[in-house]
Amino acid sequence: MKQIVFIVLLLLAPVGFVEIVSAYSLQLEDTFEINKHRELSIKQAIELAYPLALKWNKDVQLLQAINIDLDKPGKSIGSNGKRKNWNISFGVPDTNKYFLVTIHEGKVDHTSDLTGDDSSPYPKKEFIQMKDIQYDSPELLKKALKMGSIYPGKDWAKGFNFMLRKDTEKNVNLLLVIGWNSDQTKMEAAGFNASTGEYIKPN
Helix, strand or coil, X not given: CHHHHHHHHHHXXXXXXXXXXXXHHHHHHHHCCCCCCCCECHHHHHHHHHHHHHHHCCCCEEEEEEECCCCCCCCCCCCXXXXXXXXXXXXXXXXXXXXXXXXXXXXXXXXXXXXXCCCCCCCXXXXXXXXXXXXXXXXXXXXXXXXXXXXXXXXXXCECEEEEXXXXXXXXEEEEEEEECCXXXXXXXXXXXXXXXXXXXXC
C-alpha cells in the first residue's frame, strides 16, 4: 500500500525549474502516431523523450516513466492504454546526473536538469534498456482488465495510470497498470514484466 501511495504522489507532483523546448517537440512530432486526443502509450512517450535526453548527455539511460494525472474527470481516461501527460526520468549510471522530460498534451513541454550535488549516484541496476521494453501499456492494460480486479479512478488518480521502473529485487523491468477496486475505496495495481509480458504481483 505504501508503494501505491508513493506512485500517486508521483502522479500528482508538480515539477519546477523548467526549460522550454517546444521547438524540439515540433521536430519530433511527425515520427509518432498520435491520435486526435494527443495521447501516447508509455513506450511512445519514452521514445519521444529519449532524443532530448541524449542531447543532454550521450551516456544517458532510462530510469522511470509515469503518466501525470492532469486530465479532467472523464469516462475513458487511459482506457486505451495511452495518456496525454507524462514524466520521463533519465540518468547516467553510477553518477548523480538526473534529467526529466515532461510531456503535456502529447508534446514535449519542458526539460529539467535536476542533478543534485548532494544526491547519491544511481547504480546501474536501476536503469532500463530500451531494447528490453517489448510490451507496451495498451496490450498490458488488456491483460490487467482480463484479470477483473482493476477499475478506472474517478476523482483523483483518474482513469488508468501507467508506470515503468526497474524492480531491482527481481531484476525485472516492471510496468504497472494502476487503478482502483470496484467501489473506489482502494487503489489496485497489476504488474507485468515489460520484456516478457509475464504477470508479476506488485510488492
